[in-house]
Amino acid sequence: NAGVTQTPKFQVLKTGQSMTLQCAQDMNHNSMYWYRQDPGMGLRLIYYSASEGTTDKGEVPNGYNVSRLNKREFSLRLESAAPSQTSVYFCASREMQGSHSPLHFGNGTRLTVT
Amino acid sequence: QQPVQSPQAVILREGEDAVINCSSSKALYSVHWYRQKHGEAPVFLMILLKGGEQKGHDKISASFNEKKQQSSLYLTASQLSYSGTYFCGTAQTGANNLFFGTGTRLTVIP
Numbered sequence: 001n002a003g004v005t006q007t008p009k010f011q012v013l014k015t016g017q018s019m020t021l022q023c024a025q026d027m028n029h030n031s032m033y034w035y036r037q038d039p040g041m042g043l044r045l046i047y048y049s050a051s052e053g054t055t056d057k058g059e060v061p062n063g064y065n066v067s068r069l070n071k072r073e074f075s076l077r078l079e080s081a082a083p084s085q086t087s088v089y090f091c092a093s094r095e096m097q098g099s100h101s102p103l104h105f106g107n108g109t110r111l112t113v114t
Numbered sequence: 115q116q117p118v119q120s121p122q123a124v125i126l127r128e129g130e131d132a133v134i135n136c137s138s139s140k141a142l143y144s145v146h147w148y149r150q151k152h153g154e155a156p157v158f159l160m161i162l163l164k165g166g167e168q169k170g171h172d173k174i175s176a177s178f179n180e181k182k183q184q185s186s187l188y189l190t191a192s193q194l195s196y197s198g199t200y201f202c203g204t205a206q207t208g209a210n211n212l213f214f215g216t217g218t219r220l221t222v223i224p
Binding site: 031033035040041042043044045048050056058059090100101102103104105106107108 | 116144146148154155156157158161163201203210211212213214215216217
């Protein structure tokens, strides 16, 4: 049982380049999330998808777009990368929307923008 | 809406106890606790729902005081494996997302 799988694990981009971070879960979860983690800042929510077909902004959505491709997959796109987007990105999922169920995290993508 | 955690860091010797606190300025419905080891993903520890319950797992337990909008994580008789950064995540009624604190780095030494 793989859980939440993120690709790639590492990525280096130049300012202005674009890329898509991929996330897939095999737990039949309804809700999926993208967080970024910066030193001293904790985990901050970028976007989330409460259920297939819906997406909503989190705390720090500027510079990002998301696509809930199907129930399993939720991708995060950086259209024009900036050094401020250097961070570790975590995808997470949970069984249902609302706060009753725990988040299951992927292993993260370490992104460096030069 | 980010909750405040304290302390920011703590060093313990094996067998000692620790308390990590999490407080919010907003009325809370639930509090989650996660542990993250260096270079790894956060791992779920427990959820506390509105009602002031206390939960425990092995030697790690937590309480939730909804009136004070506070939660505390208790680690007793700490083990080397408890080392890591602990995050609380808080949610308000009806909310789909969690707001995470900045974390408490716990180091257990022999």
